[in-house]
Amino acid sequence: MFIDYEDFAKVDMRAGRIVKVEEFPRARTPSYKVLVDFGPEIGERWSSMQAALAYRPEELLDTLVVGVVNLPEKNIAGFKSQALILGVPAEDGSLSLLRPSRGAQLGSSVY
Template sequence: MTDEQIEYPDFAKVEMRAGRIRKVEEFPRARTPSYKVLVDFGPEVGERWSSMQAASDYRAEDLLDTLVVGVVNMPEKNIAGFKSQALILGVPAEDGGLSLLRPDRGAQPGGRVY
């Protein structure tokens, strides 16, 4: 745990939303095993591309049409010549890999995390 505390207005600045993965592409130029994913974040945000360091832990076909949580209000980041427009969230898994944050009861794309 960190000693630094934030106030709710600081947390509210981070726009985290549920999104549905619509397309998964290999990303061999990335330094770590990654995919390029197109995520539908609903009508308010639209579709965004993201680089996702998940190729060691998830098969592309298993990610397609699944829900994830992403940050949508950060500036684009150039990753090996690819413009990543959202940050897909995950945590370390028990085996040291990646465990994606996913709504467990389903969610509407665009649903905001509060």
């Protein structure tokens, strides 16, 4: 199914840096709570990330990621997730995060 570019342009994807990682034992799937800095325009946003099988907390801290910042908050096991961090399935079935390969300015838009 194809969509119009105008629909795609409504999705606000930004570069951010993970600044805090917390365990999330209440989640149904192994997850972390992560605080992501999306730069001065957006600020810091919390997200639930199903990454606990693929990444250790120290691997995620200070990592650049890509996230959707204009979705409504989602309640996940009593936690308000404010952004959706993007990833794809890795070859082993775990998570592979989408990350800028050459660095990025925090808050810069995906285009």
